[in-house]
Amino acid sequence: MRIGRWIGDHVIMALAMVVLLYMFLPIFFVVLMSFNDPTSRLSYEFDGFTLNNWTDPCAPSGMCGAVVTSLQIGFLATIGATLLGTLVAFALVRHRFRGRAATSLLIFLPMATPEVVMGSSLLALFTSAGLSGSLGFWSILVAHIMFCLSFVVVTVKARLAGLDQSLEQAAMDLYANEWQAFWRVTFPLVFPGIMAAALLSFSLSFDDFIVTNFNHGNTITFPMFVWGSAQRGIPPEVNVIGTVMFGIALLLVLGGGLLQRRRPTPA
Amino acid sequence: MSVAQAGAVTGGALGPEPAPPRRRRSRAGYWLLLPGMLWLVVFFLVPTIQLAATSLYDPNGSLDAGYAMTWSFSNYTHALQQFQAPFLRSLLYAGVATVLALLLAYPLAYAIAFKAGRYKNLMLVMVIAPFFTSFLVRTLAWKSILSDNGIVVNVLQALHILGPDGRLLATSVAVVTGLTYNFLPFMVLPLYASLEKIDLRLIEAGSDLYADGFTAFRKITLPLSMPGLVAGTLLTFIPAAGDYINAELLGTPRQYMIGNVIDSLFLVQLDYPAAAACSVVLMLAIVVMVLVYVRRAGTEELI
Numbered sequence: 077m078r079i080g081r082w083i084g085d086h087v088i089m090a091l092a093m094v095v096l097l098y099m100f101l102p103i104f105f106v107v108l109m110s111f112n113d114p115t116s117r118l119s120y121e122f123d124g125f126t127l128n129n130w131t132d133p134c135a136p137s138g139m140c141g142a143v144v145t146s147l148q149i150g151f152l153a154t155i156g157a158t159l160l161g162t163l164v165a166f167a168l169v170r171h172r173f174r175g176r177a178a179t180s181l182l183i184f185l186p187m188a189t190p191e192v193v194m195g196s197s198l199l200a201l202f203t204s205a206g207l208s209g210s211l212g213f214w215s216i217l218v219a220h221i222m223f224c225l226s227f228v229v230v231t232v233k234a235r236l237a238g239l240d241q242s243l244e245q246a247a248m249d250l251y252a253n254e255w256q257a258f259w260r261v262t263f264p265l266v267f268p269g270i271m272a273a274a275l276l277s278f279s280l281s282f283d284d285f286i287v288t289n290f291n292h293g294n295t296i297t298f299p300m301f302v303w304g305s306a307q308r309g310i311p312p313e314v315n316v317i318g319t320v321m322f323g324i325a326l327l328l329v330l331g332g333g334l335l336q337r338r339r340p341t342p343a
Numbered sequence: 344m345s346v347a348q349a350g351a352v353t354g355g356a357l358g359p360e361p362a363p364p365r366r367r368r369s370r371a372g373y374w375l376l377l378p379g380m381l382w383l384v385v386f387f388l389v390p391t392i393q394l395a396a397t398s399l400y401d402p403n404g405s406l407d408a409g410y411a412m413t414w415s416f417s418n419y420t421h422a423l424q425q426f427q428a429p430f431l432r433s434l435l436y437a438g439v440a441t442v443l444a445l446l447l448a449y450p451l452a453y454a455i456a457f458k459a460g461r462y463k464n465l466m467l468v469m470v471i472a473p474f475f476t477s478f479l480v481r482t483l484a485w486k487s488i489l490s491d492n493g494i495v496v497n498v499l500q501a502l503h504i505l506g507p508d509g510r511l512l513a514t515s516v517a518v519v520t521g522l523t524y525n526f527l528p529f530m531v532l533p534l535y536a537s538l539e540k541i542d543l544r545l546i547e548a549g550s551d552l553y554a555d556g557f558t559a560f561r562k563i564t565l566p567l568s569m570p571g572l573v574a575g576t577l578l579t580f581i582p583a584a585g586d587y588i589n590a591e592l593l594g595t596p597r598q599y600m601i602g603n604v605i606d607s608l609f610l611v612q613l614d615y616p617a618a619a620a621c622s623v624v625l626m627l628a629i630v631v632m633v634l635v636y637v638r639r640a641g642t643e644e645l646i
Contacts (some may be wrong), residue, residue: 200394201394222382
């Protein structure tokens with residue numbers, strides 16, 4: 077019996093490790109290929125080691141410009157979606173209003189709709205409004221705020237719903253007015269949820285290809301650049317950007333974890 | 344994104360929520376809702392309606408001359424006839440990828456929830472780590488992994504699973520591998536969220552009543568993880584059915600899914616009515632599936 081359990085425990089852990097390896101394999105290859113010295117433009121194999129991609133990552137024309145565009149759109153979309161979504165989350169958790177079911181449905185639907193449907197719907201709308209010639213930065217931004225919003229609502233709502241309202245009550249008992257109770261008690265407690273929502277929005281926006289592809293006009297984001305160059309041969313510098321993104325995100329998550337450990341937030 | 348909250352995002356998507364806190368009745372609620380909901384109405388709901396309208400436009404119109412509304416329901420029969428193969432392929436690939444993702448995700452989520460101990464947070468970070476770099480760049484990495492002279496193909500050839508000229512790239516195996524990989528975290532996180540909530544005393548009680556490990560799993564753990572399983576399969580199947588990046592980068596036109604067709608009809612052939620009809624069919628197929636699935640699995644709260 078005891079031997080059976082030991083085997084059971086370790087087999088499950090070994091299986092889990094194999095699955096994690098599967099999830100990590102592509103990242104390993106992204107890092108590896110960032111040092112690749114390809115023999116031809118269309119080569120997807122590791123042909124030789126070089127540091128050139130790292131010393132001059134902006135060599136492919138247009139790539140770094142596309143990264144900057146993606147950062148700008150990601151930053152603005154994050155601000156817009158986080159602001160609008162946080163307000164909606166507060167309304168859902170703290171206020172009573174008519175049409176709650178319809179509101180929930182409207183928030184849920186964008187998360188359940190395939191991106192190709194959302195992207196093509198927006199294109200159909202913009203075209204019928206006579207805007208198809210002027211699509212670009214603004215239409216990408218509008219679309220990104222739209223699909224990030226629902227994820228912000230869900231994330232902030234989860235944090236807010238788990239909050240003990242008696243804490244605010246206690247603050248008010250101690251003569252804080254509603255405003256003070258909100259900014260001194262509620263907001264700091266919800267803030268980790270808002271930060272998580274903002275980071276999620278940024279990564280959704282920065283990484284979006286499908287919705288952007290339908291509404292980008294002549295504006296090129298980083299995923300658009302990668303897609304475009306996939307037909308002509310991917311420059312290995314793309315993997316440098318991929319590796320740097322991975323490194324920054326990893327540092328943010330590990331840093332956030334350390335901060336939380338040092339300053340434990342009340343559950 | 345902190346790990347716990349990453350779990351909350353996907354786990355909370357369809358999971359139950361705690362008892363609602365006291366809610367105030369005041370106008371403020373409407374003002375808080377207004378900007379966000381207005382955004383969703385204008386840039387999600389209205390476009391969806393416009394898409395449905397476009398799917399009924401006169402198929403003989405063109406972008407330059409403009410389309411007339413002729414209620415041409417025949418656009419749908421044409422689209423379904425002409426693109427039957429990519430439609431079925433989308434459902435098939437997404438279905439297989441979802442089943443594979445479930446088989447891979449369950450042991451992983453189970454191990455994180457019950458066996459990881461102090462490495463729980465580390466393993467959760469590893470689950471979301473693939474999100475840290477670009478979807479397209481990761482999918483292109485699969486092109487290197489599965490390439491004709493790559494290690495995977497060489498091993499499979501040495502084992503005679505693959506013939507000497509056999510390849511993985513540009514096959515449906517590559518597309519399904521990519522789909523499974525890309526949406527796997529969406530399966531792991533909700534599964535983990537519902538497994539983690541299980542009260543271990545229930546399983547102990549099961550074994551006190553002479554259930555062996557497998558029976559306890561089948562009668563206790565599996566039913567209690569159903570909300571996560573439902574959320575995970577939906578979160579995997581829906582984006583996989585609409586995806587066309589994997590089919591484009593890892594497959595050939597023979598592996599094209601409905602997303603490839605919609606993209607090409609809208610952006611290359613500029614045949615808006617047919618493209619819109621395909622989009623609407625995809626959306627309806629998914630809505631019907633979600634409704635049937637959610638009703639059968641009994642998950643009521645959506646967000």
